[in-house]
Amino acid sequence: MTVTTAEPPAALATAVALRHRRTPPQRVVLQGFLILTSLVWMAPILWAVYTSLRPYAETARLGYVSIGGIYNLDNFVNSWNGAELPKYFLNTLIIVVPAVILTLFLASMVAFAVSRYSWRLNLLLLMVFTAGNLLPQQVVITPLYRIYLLVLGIPEPLSDNGRLYDQYLGIMIIHIAFQLGFCTFVLSNYMKTIPRELNEAAVVDGAGVFRTYREIILPLCRPPLAALATLQFTWIYNDFFWALILMRTGDKLPITSALNNLKGQFFVDNNLIAAGSILVALPTLIVFFVLQKQFIRGLTLGSTKG
Amino acid sequence: MTASANRGLGEPAAPSGRRRFGFSRGAARRRFSLLTRRDKLVLGLMVGIPTFIHVFFIWLPTIASGVLSFTSWNGIGLDKIRFIGLKNYTDLFTGVYPPFWPAIQHNLIWLAVFTFVATPIGIFFAVLLDKEIRGTRIYQSALYLPVVLSLAIVGFIWQLIYSPDQGLINSLLGTAKTPDATDWLGDRSINLWMILIAAGWRHVGYIMVLYLAGLKSVDPNLKEAAAIDGATETQTFFRVVFPVLRPINLVVIVITVIESLRAFDLVFITNRGLNGLELLSVLVTNNIIGEASRIGFGSAIAMILLVVSVGPIIYYLTRSLRAEQA
Numbered sequence: 122m123t124v125t126t127a128e129p130p131a132a133l134a135t136a137v138a139l140r141h142r143r144t145p146p147q148r149v150v151l152q153g154f155l156i157l158t159s160l161v162w163m164a165p166i167l168w169a170v171y172t173s174l175r176p177y178a179e180t181a182r183l184g185y186v187s188i189g190g191i192y193n194l195d196n197f198v199n200s201w202n203g204a205e206l207p208k209y210f211l212n213t214l215i216i217v218v219p220a221v222i223l224t225l226f227l228a229s230m231v232a233f234a235v236s237r238y239s240w241r242l243n244l245l246l247l248m249v250f251t252a253g254n255l256l257p258q259q260v261v262i263t264p265l266y267r268i269y270l271l272v273l274g275i276p277e278p279l280s281d282n283g284r285l286y287d288q289y290l291g292i293m294i295i296h297i298a299f300q301l302g303f304c305t306f307v308l309s310n311y312m313k314t315i316p317r318e319l320n321e322a323a324v325v326d327g328a329g330v331f332r333t334y335r336e337i338i339l340p341l342c343r344p345p346l347a348a349l350a351t352l353q354f355t356w357i358y359n360d361f362f363w364a365l366i367l368m369r370t371g372d373k374l375p376i377t378s379a380l381n382n383l384k385g386q387f388f389v390d391n392n393l394i395a396a397g398s399i400l401v402a403l404p405t406l407i408v409f410f411v412l413q414k415q416f417i418r419g420l421t422l423g424s425t426k427g
Numbered sequence: 428m429t430a431s432a433n434r435g436l437g438e439p440a441a442p443s444g445r446r447r448f449g450f451s452r453g454a455a456r457r458r459f460s461l462l463t464r465r466d467k468l469v470l471g472l473m474v475g476i477p478t479f480i481h482v483f484f485i486w487l488p489t490i491a492s493g494v495l496s497f498t499s500w501n502g503i504g505l506d507k508i509r510f511i512g513l514k515n516y517t518d519l520f521t522g523v524y525p526p527f528w529p530a531i532q533h534n535l536i537w538l539a540v541f542t543f544v545a546t547p548i549g550i551f552f553a554v555l556l557d558k559e560i561r562g563t564r565i566y567q568s569a570l571y572l573p574v575v576l577s578l579a580i581v582g583f584i585w586q587l588i589y590s591p592d593q594g595l596i597n598s599l600l601g602t603a604k605t606p607d608a609t610d611w612l613g614d615r616s617i618n619l620w621m622i623l624i625a626a627g628w629r630h631v632g633y634i635m636v637l638y639l640a641g642l643k644s645v646d647p648n649l650k651e652a653a654a655i656d657g658a659t660e661t662q663t664f665f666r667v668v669f670p671v672l673r674p675i676n677l678v679v680i681v682i683t684v685i686e687s688l689r690a691f692d693l694v695f696i697t698n699r700g701l702n703g704l705e706l707l708s709v710l711v712t713n714n715i716i717g718e719a720s721r722i723g724f725g726s727a728i729a730m731i732l733l734v735v736s737v738g739p740i741i742y743y744l745t746r747s748l749r750a751e752q753a
Binding site: 148151152154155156158159160162163165166168169172180184185186227228230231233234235238246248249250251252253255256257258259260261262263264265266267268294295297298299301302305306307310329330331334348355358359360361362365366377378380381384388390391394395397398401402405406408409410413 | 469476562572578678692708728730
């Protein structure tokens with residue numbers, strides 16, 4: 122994969138020339154505006170970080186808007202241990218990783234078939250998937266809840282009660298079913314921009330449909346796949362609703378849904394709430410910062426082959 | 428270069444290209460026959476398995492919700508389902524269920540604020556950040572940061588700002604722990620707007636990053652050509668960039684609509700969607716998992732939510748698909 126970040130010399134020269142033509146004061150105003158906006162945008166998070174570093178006793182004594190007193194990590198230790206966060210993190214991990222991989226795999230196959238071949242049902246399929254993803258979750262939940270209770274006989278490693286209800290598998294499946302819509306929509310839009318001649322070349326080379334998908338189209342889709350993986354990870358990690366309804370055992374709740382129970386029980390003051398929030402937000406923040414470069418680049422230029 | 432150029436120029440060329448593998452047209456049929464029977468089977472499976480999962484877990488329950496909305500059922504025993512016609516709907520519209528009209532109103536306010544305030548701000552930021560000035564990446568991260576947080580966490584973080592006794596605003600106003608303290612999330616005349624600030628805070632970043640990605644995909648030559656022709660930056664954006672970004676515009680609009688109609692987590696974690704924060708999504712949930720589970724009634728609200736949300740979505744779907752066919 123070659124990502125073209127460098128522009129041809131001619132374009133570069135013009136770009137440099139344009140940059141010089143611009144009046145500096147405009148730039149300064151823009152910089153100032155963006156710095157200010159960024160600070161305002163970050164303020165709630167920075168406030169949470171600041172609050173989390175102060176013991177409750179200190180803020181009670183000095184007030185929340187104050188400087189001084191003791192700063193330490195006690196709130197983090199207390200919410201980590203007191204609220205048993207590791208347990209819930211593990212639950213989330215069990216659900217998120219397979220769900221993201223399967224969603225992207227399945228969605229890319231549909232997108233491939235819909236965007237690279239003309240079937241009579243193409244439009245209908247695309248509509249079903251896209252519209253399905255746009256449905257509010259509450260439209261689905263009642264009958265889904267009943268289906269989850271009615272389905273029986275799911276074997277042991279996947280389900281310990283034979284049902285989909287109150288199981289990691291059940292949560293995983295509904296995420297996959299729902300997210301398929303969005304991923305198919307995005308991927309098929311992207312695949313349409315890949316020249317059709319590539320398909321023909323593959324056929325001439327004697328490649329079957331699946332090989333064309335796996336070896337030609339999929340590698341070209343790395344940018345949207347990386348972007349979608351990042352998005353899907355955050356979305357599924359951040360989901361609050363499905364497990365709230367489809368899980369009964371409190372100990373099996375993924376971290377985000379568990380927050381609702383933890384709110385009144387362990388997170389009793391703002392300092393603990395702040396520390397707990399930061400801990401729970403950390404995995405998505407790390408994923409974002411680590412993958413940001415790929416994420417942005419993936420969405421921007423796309424790849425060119427040869 | 429090629430990829431971005433293709434994206435700009437590829438669209439008009441697509442219609443002639445896309446029939447090559449089609450069923451119809453004499454020449455095309457011969458091409459399609461290049462697919463062996465095995466290929467067709469593989470394609471069928473590639474489409475069939477995901478489609479089954481999607482239809483079985485999303486569309487089947489949706490249809491079932493529609494059917495249940497004409498019934499009265501407490502959720503126990505399939506034989507207890509009674510068909511009562513339109514009664515659930517007439518009860519809703521005639522005000523037998525008080526939270527219904529406030530919920531409709533709140534959903535509409537939510538949609539309006541997202542569409543006319545949050546989304547345009549997001550696009551505006553994207554355009555500013557597209558200028559590639561120093562520090563763009565840092566600003567981008569700062570604005571995008573809220574998007575990676577779950578709405579539940581957003582609820583917690585803004586609680587640190589809004590709470591009456593320990594919150595930032597009341598502490599700054601000096602009203603914290605006094606009788607004058609404003610309960611920003613508890614006072615039903617203002618709490619929806621406070622929640623919308625938190626929700627918008629997150630939505631702006633989301634739109635910004637989507638749009639920025641779109642802007643980056645625009646062939647720089649287009650902008651350059653416009654600049655050489657003497658177009659101002661504003662003109663370049665509205666006359667050249669915006670039309671080219673049609674696919675992204677579509678995604679942004681659809682996402683804005685869905686996100687605002689789906690709103691649930693933030694109000695549920697704040698106060699379970701009561702006391703000024705009623706939303707259709709919360710009413711459905713309360714009727715289903717609440718003490719008295721009234722499944723038919725909840726399903727009727729779900730159907731109204733469906734009708735309201737699918738209307739604009741179908742409009743955009745058909746628009747995008749028609750453009751594709753033309």
